[in-house]
Amino acid sequence: MSFTVGQALKHMVEVFTVAGIPSPHVDAEFLLEHVTGLSRVRQLMDRHVFLEHEEWNRLQDYMQRRANREPLQLLLGYTYFYGLRLKVREGVLIPRPETETLVSLVLERNMKMRPRVLDIGTGTGAIALALLHEIPFADVTATDINPVCVQLARENAKALDLQLQVAQGDLFAGLDGFFEIVVSNPPYLPEEDEASEMPELKYESNIALYSGSDGLGLARRIVRESVLHLKSGGILALELDPRNVRILEAELDRKSWAVSEVYQDLTGQERFLVAMKR
Numbered sequence: 403m404s405f406t407v408g409q410a411l412k413h414m415v416e417v418f419t420v421a422g423i424p425s426p427h428v429d430a431e432f433l434l435e436h437v438t439g440l441s442r443v444r445q446l447m448d449r450h451v452f453l454e455h456e457e458w459n460r461l462q463d464y465m466q467r468r469a470n471r472e473p474l475q476l477l478l479g480y481t482y483f484y485g486l487r488l489k490v491r492e493g494v495l496i497p498r499p500e501t502e503t504l505v506s507l508v509l510e511r512n513m514k515m516r517p518r519v520l521d522i523g524t525g526t527g528a529i530a531l532a533l534l535h536e537i538p539f540a541d542v543t544a545t546d547i548n549p550v551c552v553q554l555a556r557e558n559a560k561a562l563d564l565q566l567q568v569a570q571g572d573l574f575a576g577l578d579g580f581f582e583i584v585v586s587n588p589p590y591l592p593e594e595d596e597a598s599e600m601p602e603l604k605y606e607s608n609i610a611l612y613s614g615s616d617g618l619g620l621a622r623r624i625v626r627e628s629v630l631h632l633k634s635g636g637i638l639a640l641e642l643d644p645r646n647v648r649i650l651e652a653e654l655d656r657k658s659w660a661v662s663e664v665y666q667d668l669t670g671q672e673r674f675l676v677a678m679k680r
């Protein structure tokens with residue numbers, strides 16, 4: 403049995419819709435492009451062209467996996483973040499578009515030609531690599547406690563030809579000296595959210611997503627330890643759960659932190675906290 407491009411798309415959209423996938427058309431088109439190399443425009447023009455038998459088999463395999471709610475990015479093997487193509491891997495947080503705003507907030511504050519920057523819990527390396535790409539003279543270090551992330555961040559740096567230093571460790575462990583900028587998108591979801599999570603999140607590890615009953619476990623530690631590792635006038639920039647941003651801001655010790663500001667993501671939710679060390 404042979405299928406045309408158009409029939410294959412229609413079939414996938416039906417299967418994805420039944421499976422409850424939020425964007426069935428987009429996912430079908432991306433997977434078809436991944437297997438056949440046909441761009442989305444080409445898919446439209448060539449909708450009556452028959453797929454090769456082998457293409458159809460591979461496509462069905464991807465379709466089944468996506469219908470089982472494996473994230474699209476893991477099936478493709480990459481995603482885009484701040485214009486950079488990044489490899490992704492099971493067990494590592496897939497970079498999210500909202501985190502691009504965190505990068506922009508740091509870039510707005512960049513006060514020096516050669517700032518020393520630390521990205522804590524770097525995952526794929528997304529934030530650190532985006533910053534390094536935008537501020538080529540920056541001295542950027544990334545850490546993660548998960549060796550799989552350390553390995554992946556190094557691979558991404560190499561593929562992009564960016565000189566990122568990646569270290570395995572818990573927050574600041576093993577790092578000397580002071581930083582102008584500490585940035586982090588830590589795990590920040592309250593643990594109880596796991597019961598109602600999207601099935602796709604199963605493919606990222608829980609230590610990348612959840613942090614204590616209120617979601618602030620790791621963020622509080624980062625705030626405390628940043629006081630010891632930021633220069634005077636240095637910036638801490640965090641992505642947080644919108645339920646928690648104002649809570650953490652209210653907890654900032656004003657003896658250590660001069661000013662703080664809360665910023666919204668593109669959907670208007672308060673998601674970012676930026677604070678300046680005294």
Ligand code: GLN
Nearest residue numbers: 587588589590591610611
């Ligand atoms: N924004 C992610 C989500 O809602 C959570 C990422 C994180 O915990 N840092 O799935």
